[in-house]
Amino acid sequence: MTAVWTTPKTWNTGDPLTASDMNTHIRDNMEFLLTGGTSVQNRVDASDVSITSTSFVDVDTTNFKVTITPTSSTNLVVVFITGAVSFPSTGYAFFDLTDNGARLGQDDGLFVIGSTSTFLANRIPINIAIPLRNLSVASHEFRLQAKVSAGTLTFLMGAGTANGDIHPYMTAKEIN
């Protein structure tokens, strides 16, 4: 069972010590703290996704996203993305993250890869961590977005591609 955080009860003189309170406020909160907060992870086994769009679009609308509800707005939430792309084009591929549909980066997004050669850009690892603070205590769905200046970007999704059967992960973790 996933541990859930409950705001600890303030005990007053004379309050009865009940099993229910002990389980909720001591056991469950200790378990929650031990597991390090809410963590959601999505391993993708789908079709590779190719993008030629020159405006930002979701890399994958169904398989590559994570949802997290922070327990406190003062906690740090870190979104980790690991995987690989193929970009055998002369141009740039830009990436951004959306929080409930709103892009977090401005302009050309949060990070970029550039290529001037088909030989240099056939397999590029993506390993990034995006720290976020002051998120509201509500459900947040994060999706990876991408666009290109020219050419075709392919995000490898564990689809059995020769020398490219790479399984990306997307994780959101709250740090108390």
Add this chain to the structure above:
Amino acid sequence: MAKEIDVNLSTVNIEGLDAELRAALGKNFSGLRCGKTCTLILTDDVSAAEINTARGIALAHDPTKLSPAQQAAQDQAAKLDAQRKAQKGDLDTSKFNDPLVGELAQKIAWLEQEMIALRAGR
């Protein structure tokens, strides 16, 4: 925001389809996202008629039809391959009697060997 139109295509030449749609819709076509299905990414300014045009082009898409850039790359590769096959054997530097031309021929022969080694990954 953009308008996204899903189309079911069994096989797709993403560069070819992208080129066809760009030629037809211009700035109102942002590009494609193709995984299990293909999605046409259109701007908010696109009209209903343009959406129909885009959908029609996508559904009529012939994956064997190359984009102009793909066709140019294929032509260039064929030309290079033909020229490669026309070159039989290494450069015979002994044919050049003039010392300066002979020296130049030696250089060309060396560069030829370097290129053969590079292409073989040595």
